[in-house]
Amino acid sequence: MDLLRTARRRSLFSEAIYIILNILLAVALLAVVLAVNVPWPAFGLVLLSKWRVFAVRLRYWGANIRANMIDAIVGFSVVIFLYAASGDLLTQVSLTALYIVWLLFIKPRSKRSFVALQALIGVYFGVGAVVQLSPSWPSSLVVLLVWLIGYSAARHILSLEHESHINFLSVLWGFILAEIAWLTYHWTIGYQVTSSMQLSQAAVITTLLTFVADRVYLSFKRDGKIEASSIALPMLLFLAVVALFIFDIIRRDVVL
Secondary structure (H helix, E strand, O other): OHHHHHHHHHHHHHHHHHHHHHHHHHHHHHHHHHHOOOOHHHHHHHHHOOHHHOOOOHHHHHHHHHHOHHHHHHHHHHHHHHHHOOOOHHHHHHHHHHHHHHHHHHOOOOOHHHHHHHHHHHHHHHHHHHHHHHHHOOHHHHHHHHHHHHHHHHHHHHOOOOOOOHHHHHHHHHHHHHHHHHHHHOOOOEEEOOOOOEEEHHHHHHHHHHHHHHHHHHHHHHHOOOOHHHHHHHHHHHHHHHHHHHHHHHHOOOOO
16 A cells, blocks of 8 residues: 555545646746747747757657657747747737646647647647748758658658558648648738737648648548548538638739
């Protein structure tokens, strides 16, 4: 019994330390952003938080990096959004709170639904952050980064399914999102959410399309065919949102 109590105390202590360190990471990112005008220290802090990726033999680095790409994408994206919201403390604090929710309640989960949610959040945050910086970047860099985001998201989901064609499908999905990034690079549209933050059309479209693709893959994987009932609602949601975006583009007299 004493052994069980000791193990339980150690488990609770480890859990408390884990929670405290993750909260401190999010708060430290906000503090660095408020104190320093360049993003590199904050990016370095995100990388430092991933030290366990490299605390193994060199031959395991590749697998660890791929497994942690979505978390890294979300972390880097939060830094970009925090800097984009400079001067808007309420938005910055809200982003910090969302990052804490990610670190404590979403990232650690391993159920299939949470893994898919992690990938979708990675796509939305990642593409949104790239779009945020894209006006000062060449289209080739934007396309490359979005390809990496799509590749990482697909691999994040497929690794749970023990997919034999994981590399091909991940690369393919990266190319699909990269193509969308290339197209939207020339007519980026955002919707004001706060005084310093915008909702990117490209981020919404790529996230919803990834959601639809996940439902299609899951239906085929489990049933051996694509069941219309399994993908009808996600597809209708995607088409409805795209239709709204197209209507808004026409209303704005934007030439595609």
